[in-house]
Amino acid sequence: MPPSGPSGLRIKSPDVLVAESGADLEGHGLKRTMGLFQLVCFGIGAIVGTGIFVGLSDTVARSGPAVLVSFVLAAVTCVFTAFSFAELGGAIPVSGSSYSYAYATLGERTAFLVGWCLLLEYGVSVSAVAVGWGQYLNELLNSLVGWQLPAALSSPPGDGGIVNVPAVVVMLLAAVLLVRGIRESARATAAMAVLKLGILVLFCAIAFTAFQDGNLTPFAPEGIAGITSGASVAFFSYIGFDAITTAGEEVKNPRRNIPTAIMICIGLVTVLYCVVALSAIGALSADEVGDKPAALSLVVNQVTGSAVGGGVIAFGAVVAIASVVLAVMYGQTRILMSMSRDGLVPRVFERISPKTSTPVAGTWIVAVLFAVPAAVVPLDVVMNLTTIGTLAVMAVVNVSVMVLRRTRPDLPRRFRVPLFPLSPVLGIAFCAYLIYGTGPATWLQFAGFLVVGALVYALYGRRNSRLGRGAAGPPAAGSGDTRPTSVTGHDTLG
Template identity: 75%
Template structure:
């Protein structure tokens, strides 16, 4: 039952509704544990390390290593919270659904609104970075580059970023074909890009010089903190695992396990890459440079062959992130639509492919626009602040659910409770503090728009309010 003054949907009702949707006309449980880990790696490893590393280095210098550790700690504490909630409430809505079950509908809507930044806007940022390495690959193999007018955003020497639009449309095509096909493609691409990053470390360490790490923090503690805020973008996506809750076999066990394995593996790889990169080449020559990993490999080997391999890996890696993050966005919109907080078109599932076809194409087309015309740095900062805000709320949700439903079955429990979730909140706020004032102002406006949409549209159409707490779940309409 909802608490006084709040519209709260119980975990049991959320799970029951997701189960109802599986009776022959909804999502199907086809994803196993290995595919789920690959999906997590696919959602994380991409633009942040292949493209964003140079921007992080420009802020922190060799101290970027500490920046990555701070970002990783933030994710580890929050990953504990996602793991507990993902096992207790195995549904597609991720942090939106967890908030609905603990803090109420209004806060849940704002979390879902912020998830448009984490998933929708971030897929635009990822797509922008894909074009940089595609150009690097074309230059190394055929000696031709896409003209800047068709590969950059306005204000950065271009008119429209065509590669960014193309990769989003290709991901949409694969997603509407079916989850099984998408999961297999993501698994293959995840293995390829991890192999490429291991190869990069092996090459870069051959040119390692300890002198390149001095001075370690040329911009001081402030530079490391600002770098950590940017480095956090490299970890965005691990929570996408929880958006697959309704399509995973044995989700109460496999969702928490996949989250913890994924974040641990990625944190280790990122720390190795940052040490190898900054040891191989002076930070002043890396900071702010496009396709930084290819640049470092060229420097270490004295040829372009290694950078060609890195570029291939980056093209594959970033494409898989587009696929995984777009998947997550469509499932969150589906959950919000199922609750009446978004138009019903987002919950319709094709009986032929068991995928939300219209939802997928709307997401692809809408977020292709910022990918085509907005510079990467603008998109990146908004993605980071929105994601950090959501993760802070998720840590609070763990505490709230422990108090409201101590009896709820949990396959995984946050260690060192309540210290770990409180530290998760603190780290999120610290990284948010390191973002520019302009980003804070833009985020404040974004939240005000979300609050207005809830009051004027979603609040009146909420199925929880219209039908009452005990009303049976309504199944999504088929196409």
């Protein structure tokens, strides 16, 4: 009989999850090299990119000047869920993020479907991010040399493109950097994060010089419906903050640094987005900003009367979007590594290179696999599916923090969700509200995606699960304990 939880679920104890992270199954563990500053930069690197540089125009097109409210509404959704991520990330500091949290609380089937949805949040979203890279690359080339890549080779299908070559290139470049090692990747991400924050601050300074109050009226031309729809689109701009928790096995003092980094990133990014949106609409009108590619460069070009300023913004966008590709691809490989340890996906994803201490094979598979939708899938389709998949995962995380409080009240927690249980309940409610805003077509696409995931679990994951075979994983490295590890309740590894 396979191990099961009190409700007949295959549940893996948090202690076992932490123990497995300290004893890599291939014999070569990940290294803890990231401090708090690098982790914050990693978080900013994962968040700030396509959503604000490319997606701002789509959000403005739906909500008008009320885009500020849309950004705040999306941020509130993230804040409640960020509290839950911070508590769980400190209590269970492993690479699996929300997949591992679901495994420890709601069972293997739910965990697999969470991991399946994370393919949308990390894998498919990196495709969406890469799609936007080509738009700003062309803007940069135009300002530097007066030449652009042909639209057929640099734009997404549906927008004059056939194959988006720059999207493929940026994903392969990110893979090259990731396989070199986490120390090199973290340094590159930190440098790019500081640079793109500086570029956005420069944008605000330029745009505010042409600010006109009249551009903010009418404030909400589409009413509440427009604000809700805009918030669902704006939410894409925040996707990635939970990638911080995927670094659980490569962070120094993770129980303290993971919660702290999450809170810093959410606060900083929310203020930044609102100021950028306000300055952009104040400089032009919502009609001029909405539905325009490379909107930030357009604003600066019109304010300064020169293409030089727009070129600087385009350079910042090229760097920003590349850093998101790097950080999000990192998160996807670590989640697949955790699922591979559990036998739910092929073992190739758990193999760690003894030379670089990175999952080299898994990284290249992810890069090649998701370069395909980046090259040929329209951006709006990718963004909508990514948004709803991420919101579903966040709802599960809020449920998980409530379940873990009940089942493991003794677990060490450096950070505890404030106003518990109101905060996670509100997190679930806001996620449901934004899911509603994605629209029926996206609901149906997501339902089909979940059905496929359930079939994959039934046909492969459940049959190959190590937990189902009674193999929960090795004890912590150096413990000397060769007894079988418990997968439910309280075990001996805590």
